[in-house]
Amino acid sequence: xxxxxxxxxxxxxxxxxxxxxxxxxxxxxxxxxxxxxxxxxxxxxxxxxxxxxxxxxxxxxxxxxxxxxxxxxxxxxxxxxxxxxxxxxxxxxxxxxxxxxxxxxxxxxxxxxxxxxxxxxxxxxxxxxxxxxxxxxxxxxxxxxxxxxxxxxxxxxxxxxxxxxxxxxxxxxxxxxxxxxxxxxxxxxxxxxxxxxxxxxxxxxxxxxxxxxxxxxxxxxxxxxxxxxxxxxxxxxxxxxxxxxxxxxxxxxxxxxxxxxxxxxxxxxxxxxxxxxxxxxxxxxxxxxxxxxxxxxxxxxxxxxxxxxxxxxxxxxxxxxxxxxxxxxxxxxxxxxxxxxxxxxxxxxxxxxxxxxxxxxxxxxxxxxxxxxxxxxxxxxxxxxxxxxxxxxxxxxxxxxxxxxxxxxxxxxxxxxxxxxxxxxxxxxxxxxxxxxxxxxxxxxxxxxxxxxxxxxxxxxxxxxxxxxxxxxxxxx
Amino acid sequence: xxxxxxxxxxxxxxxxxxxxxxxxxxxxxxxxxxxxxxxxxxxxxxxxxxxxxxxxxxxxxxxxxxxxxxxxxxxxxxxxxxxxxxxxxxxxxxxxxxxxxxxxx
Numbered sequence: 001x002x003x004x005x006x007x008x009x010x011x012x013x014x015x016x017x018x019x020x021x022x023x024x025x026x027x028x029x030x031x032x033x034x035x036x037x038x039x040x041x042x043x044x045x046x047x048x049x050x051x052x053x054x055x056x057x058x059x060x061x062x063x064x065x066x067x068x069x070x071x072x073x074x075x076x077x078x079x080x081x082x083x084x085x086x087x088x089x090x091x092x093x094x095x096x097x098x099x100x101x102x103x104x105x106x107x108x109x110x111x112x113x114x115x116x117x118x119x120x121x122x123x124x125x126x127x128x129x130x131x132x133x134x135x136x137x138x139x140x141x142x143x144x145x146x147x148x149x150x151x152x153x154x155x156x157x158x159x160x161x162x163x164x165x166x167x168x169x170x171x172x173x174x175x176x177x178x179x180x181x182x183x184x185x186x187x188x189x190x191x192x193x194x195x196x197x198x199x200x201x202x203x204x205x206x207x208x209x210x211x212x213x214x215x216x217x218x219x220x221x222x223x224x225x226x227x228x229x230x231x232x233x234x235x236x237x238x239x240x241x242x243x244x245x246x247x248x249x250x251x252x253x254x255x256x257x258x259x260x261x262x263x264x265x266x267x268x269x270x271x272x273x274x275x276x277x278x279x280x281x282x283x284x285x286x287x288x289x290x291x292x293x294x295x296x297x298x299x300x301x302x303x304x305x306x307x308x309x310x311x312x313x314x315x316x317x318x319x320x321x322x323x324x325x326x327x328x329x330x331x332x333x334x335x336x337x338x339x340x341x342x343x344x345x346x347x348x349x350x351x352x353x354x355x356x357x358x359x360x361x362x363x364x365x366x367x368x369x370x371x372x373x374x375x376x377x378x379x380x381x382x383x384x385x386x387x388x389x390x391x392x393x394x395x396x397x398x399x400x401x402x403x404x405x406x407x408x409x410x411x412x413x414x415x416x417x418x419x420x421x422x423x424x425x426x427x428x429x430x431x432x433x434x435x436x437x438x439x440x441x442x443x444x445x446x447x448x449x450x451x452x453x454x455x456x457x458x459x460x461x462x463x464x465x466x467x468x469x470x471x472x473x474x475x476x477x
Numbered sequence: 478x479x480x481x482x483x484x485x486x487x488x489x490x491x492x493x494x495x496x497x498x499x500x501x502x503x504x505x506x507x508x509x510x511x512x513x514x515x516x517x518x519x520x521x522x523x524x525x526x527x528x529x530x531x532x533x534x535x536x537x538x539x540x541x542x543x544x545x546x547x548x549x550x551x552x553x554x555x556x557x558x559x560x561x562x563x564x565x566x567x568x569x570x571x572x573x574x575x576x577x578x579x580x581x582x
Contacts, residue, residue, distance in 0.1 A: 129543055136550045140557055147561050156565040157577045163558045164511055168502055170554075171518035174547060175495055178525035178540075185534040187543065228580040 158232025173212025336373030
């Protein structure tokens, strides 16, 4: 094992280095310069993201196949890094004003980075042991982050709900993995794919494993924690949960279903079919009646996870392309919407749809970015979300799931209604007591601008989709 | 390998243990009791790994190692969960599930 092989883990190593640097910085800086430490950390994370784009690690696997990497995995890691960077920029103001006085600003970064390291290892895992450890590493710090507002009852409640459902989920997944191990005697994905035979035991294992992973993706009927945790947590943690951890979990779910359970396609396709319909309907119908915007976006993200299943159902290269592209699109759209909610909540503490009435007259730029994000989530043509959904529907229709595509289109229409409700409140309604005009700090501006740029670029610039398409056959390796 | 006890006995035991855990998770009214139920689920899986390894694949050690990882991570999980529950207890002086119902529907 030489240095070159270690560099296949460059993302993880850089993040570990940054985490240790933050730890040392926290010890050696005085209380007065903690604000500077936040700026330095965000710039450091931006450098890590940049290095990920410049140096592509060579394709291959290390640790006997437990860790593998290729261009597709690296693309997703870079995408997740960009998403985390946007979240950090959007939360800089909150960190400086709320957490520095409580002396908890550096811990926020450490927990966030260790969760990102866990996600990176999870995407790269080639073995169920690595997968399990990485899954836990990515979930546990987020539970601590969800209960970060230590003096707020809702935040503690969100933390309790997240940690209890996450541990139940990992327990279910483990029980499933133990059956699969019993049936094959292997833990590596490749060995298991060759050895798995169709039997009641392995099907039970598949179902348990799928249930465990579905908690993380928040598919119906495993979505009950989603809305509560999203509402109670600090908003940047909510956007992290809904975008970064969900995107990574969808990817690894797709990888395992495509590769390890290749022989079980006739089992998991009907399963996903039912779950996709239930997820879309429950997510959309519950989103209709929400007034709190965090809760509203939580149910909208449940519904979006249902749309992602359409791409997984395809079971081929086209499905992988559409899911990876949609994850990237969804990331930027959701971060745009969450960023605006965060900016307004941080300055005024208001989170309800009613408070947004007349926002366009006082804060036109914020409401335009919110509109862009919501249009992209709803799938209105010029922005990226339309193309993401279009490719997902194409992937499902390519395998002959016409009824499912029809149901998905019906759901896209329902979702358009509630996204437009927010836009109507912002643009058409007038209010006696609108949110007053306020100025955002530079990091928040950058975060919102890059989310908006991402939505437009991914929608209007087709080479990115072609790049995803050219490398997405790497999902089968 | 334990003489006189077949793999079916032990698998029955772990399955019962697992479902006791799931039942407890759903029905218990106390957060700590829910945490204990989750430990039951994790321990059932850990025993499963060890048993499959010893009975079916005695020449390898993967299952045993996996169970060690499960034990270590379960400890981390329960430490974190207890610390969150303690911070909740400081606010409300209660560890009841019915007090975690402000976020609903």
